[in-house]
Amino acid sequence: MRRAAVIGALLVIGAMLLFAIGKMPAMNSRNTPDKTHVIPRYLEKGEAEGGAKNIITGVILNYRGYDTMGEVTVIFSALCAVVALLDREKRGLSRSGPDASGVRSSVIVRTVVRFAFPVILFFAVAYMMLHGEGSPGGGFQGGAILGASVIVFTLAFGLPESTRRMPLKVRIPLESTAMVAFLSMGIIGLAYGVNFLTYLLPGVHGAMAQTVRNLMLTVIEVGIGVGGGVIFISIVFAMMREDKYELQPDVPQP
Amino acid sequence: MNWTLNLLLLLFLVTTAAVAIRLRDLLAVAIVFSAYSLMMAILWTQLRAPDLALTEAAVGAGVTTVLFLITIFKTTRRED
Numbered sequence: 001m002r003r004a005a006v007i008g009a010l011l012v013i014g015a016m017l018l019f020a021i022g023k024m025p026a027m028n029s030r031n032t033p034d035k036t037h038v039i040p041r042y043l044e045k046g047e048a049e050g051g052a053k054n055i056i057t058g059v060i061l062n063y064r065g066y067d068t069m070g071e072v073t074v075i076f077s078a079l080c081a082v083v084a085l086l087d088r089e090k091r092g093l094s095r096s097g098p099d100a101s102g103v104r105s106s107v108i109v110r111t112v113v114r115f116a117f118p119v120i121l122f123f124a125v126a127y128m129m130l131h132g133e134g135s136p137g138g139g140f141q142g143g144a145i146l147g148a149s150v151i152v153f154t155l156a157f158g159l160p161e162s163t164r165r166m167p168l169k170v171r172i173p174l175e176s177t178a179m180v181a182f183l184s185m186g187i188i189g190l191a192y193g194v195n196f197l198t199y200l201l202p203g204v205h206g207a208m209a210q211t212v213r214n215l216m217l218t219v220i221e222v223g224i225g226v227g228g229g230v231i232f233i234s235i236v237f238a239m240m241r242e243d244k245y246e247l248q249p250d251v252p253q254p
Numbered sequence: 255m256n257w258t259l260n261l262l263l264l265l266f267l268v269t270t271a272a273v274a275i276r277l278r279d280l281l282a283v284a285i286v287f288s289a290y291s292l293m294m295a296i297l298w299t300q301l302r303a304p305d306l307a308l309t310e311a312a313v314g315a316g317v318t319t320v321l322f323l324i325t326i327f328k329t330t331r332r333e334d
Contacts, residue, residue: 056305128308136304144312151320232317239324 052133052217060138061217065197069186071140072178072224079175079231086238105156113156120149129225133217139178139224146225147232159240166233174230181223185216260300267293278333284322291315 025032042055052058060068127135128142154162189198199213270290277283291314298307 054305137308138305141305141308141312144309144317148312148316148320236320236324239321239328 052214054132054134054136054138056136057133057138057217057221061220062197062199065186068224069182069197072182072227075228075231076176076179079235082235082238086241110156113152117149117153120145120152124149124225124229125222129222130218132221132225133214139221140228142221142225143178143228144232146229147236150229150233151236154236154240159237163237171230171234174226175234176227177223177230178227181220181227185220188216256300260297263293263297263300267297279331280326280333281323281331284319284326287322288315288319291318 029035042059046055046058047053049058049062052061124142124145128137128145129139132138132142150162150166185199186197189201190196192198192201192203194200194202199216200209201212204212267290270286270293274283274286274290277286291310294314295307295311298304298310
């Protein structure tokens with residue numbers, strides 16, 4: 001009975017969705033509003049207004065700069081939540097030490113990681129972040145790859161070694177880079193008397209304006225990348241950490 | 255666009271999605287899900303969205319898989 005009801009509901013919803021797809025404009029149709037208005041506008045004026053050779057970066061950092069800043073805030077909030085729940089190393093509430101599973105992986109894995117790690121790191125920083133305004137990629141992707149490279153290192157060499165090379169006092173200032181870079185670049189616009197997150201400053205003209213804008217965009221990209229990457233690293237470190245403290249009596253044993 | 259390649263990718267995508275739902279071994283699910291993300295990343299490049307493809311490959315196949323794996327090792331591997 002219940003199964004039949006579920007199947008019936010699925011069929012009805014599926015039929016409605018298929019009907020809606022039938023009403024959609026055909027794929028690659030040239031008459032839809034996004035093809036007649038949005039894309040031409042971005043392609044014609046994107047580089048002049050957005051300030052980046054890669055239109056996607058221009059859209060993300062300029063047309064939708066507030067949206068991107070909100071995303072950065074969300075990532076930072078995620079770190080705050082994880083640290084509040086899991087990571088007690090900062091507050092000394094417990095004898096929580098590095099993960100006990102400090103077992104080193106096989107020599108093959110360690111050798112491969114030793115050679116691959118700098119290449120991945122270089123790709124993340126040099127191609128993704130620094131060249132993000134002219135090619136695919138950008139701060140978020142670069143940050144994810146930066147974090148992933150350190151995680152690969154951690155998986156091969158263990159958490160104690162990783163936390164020794166990236167101690168807490170290095171990570172704490174880096175975690176806030178994304179927010180700090182975004183906000184400070186936005187405030188530069190305010191200081192010049194224009195809107196928040198404006199990269200075209202009044203009184204700066206010609207090639208200088210282009211240079212200043214590229215510089216600001218690069219600072220934001222690198223800030224998002226380093227900040228996002230280190231936040232990811234900190235979240236994973238906090239999750240891998242093994243809590244050695246005794247459970248409170250009122251906490252049910254798992 | 256190469257439609258046979260796209261068809262194969264889409265079929266593999268649907269297969270991995272179905273397998274990820276059916277499997278009871280959560281470790282295997284995480285790996286299959288990462289394969290799903292990889293297929294999705296290739297499809298994004300086929301749709302001429304390289305930015306999205308990079309995001310999918312880095313976040314979908316990399317970051318979420320790592321988080322899933324750590325969670326599985328901290329909790330339990332079997333789904334009952």
